[in-house]
Amino acid sequence: MMSSTFYGSLAVTLVTALAAPAWAEGDVANGEKVFRKCAACHTVEADGPARVGPNLHDVVGRVTGSFEGYAYSEVMTTMGAEGHVWTPEELDKYLENPRQFAPGTKMAFVGLRKPEERADVIAYLISLNPAGAEAAEPAAPEAEAEAEAEAEPAN
Numbered sequence: 361m362m363s364s365t366f367y368g369s370l371a372v373t374l375v376t377a378l379a380a381p382a383w384a385e386g387d388v389a390n391g392e393k394v395f396r397k398c399a400a401c402h403t404v405e406a407d408g409p410a411r412v413g414p415n416l417h418d419v420v421g422r423v424t425g426s427f428e429g430y431a432y433s434e435v436m437t438t439m440g441a442e443g444h445v446w447t448p449e450e451l452d453k454y455l456e457n458p459r460q461f462a463p464g465t466k467m468a469f470v471g472l473r474k475p476e477e478r479a480d481v482i483a484y485l486i487s488l489n490p491a492g493a494e495a496a497e498p499a500a501p502e503a504e505a506e507a508e509a510e511a512e513p514a515n
Contacts (some may be wrong), residue, residue, distance in 0.1 A: 386476075386483025394477045395484055397468070404488055413467060419446050420482070420491040435464040448482050455481065 395404070401412035408415040414427035425432040425440030432440075439462065445452070454461045455478045456470045471479045 375393050386479035386481070386486075388480070388483045388487045391480035391482070391484025391487075394472070394481050398481070401413075401467075401469070404485070406489075416485060418489075418491065420448060420451065420486050421491075421494075433462075433464055433466040435462045436466075448486065451485070452478050488499050 398413075400512050403411060403415045404417050405415070406417050408417060410430040414430040414432070421488060422445065423440045424446060424455075425436035425438075425442040446454075452475075456475075457470045458467045458469060459471075468510055472481065
């Protein structure tokens with residue numbers, strides 16, 4: 361007979377797998393092609409310059425409004441000062457409709473309406489600096505609970 365703990369664990373595993381974000385399944389090669397829409401304003405090379413927009417080489421995991429030498433809009437500077445980080449989830453929301461996500465942004469691009477295009481571009485950006493994406497991932501609930509339990513003083 362299977363225990364309720366097993367079924368509970370199985371349910372959590374299934375929900376997590378089924379709820380995997382679309383960007384996790386993005387196509388890097390297609391994302392590079394879709395990124396051509398962005399390349400007029402953004403560079404992606406390591407240590408590349410800003411153009412009309414900031415360099416996006418390490419954007420995944422970067423604090424918003426923090427690319428050195430780029431003059432950000434007030435909304436982006438404020439978001440960064442408040443601790444906003446470009447996680448894949450946040451990039452997905454922003455790329456769908458930049459002006460709705462961050463009213464006052466300087467980005468004139470209307471956005472990528474197709475979820476698969478956003479997923480592909482995000483996968484491409486992650487491929488440029490995978491360490492940034494790993495740093496931007498939120499800790500699993502189990503890991504957070506374990507860290508909190510370890511931090512609590514023993515009675």
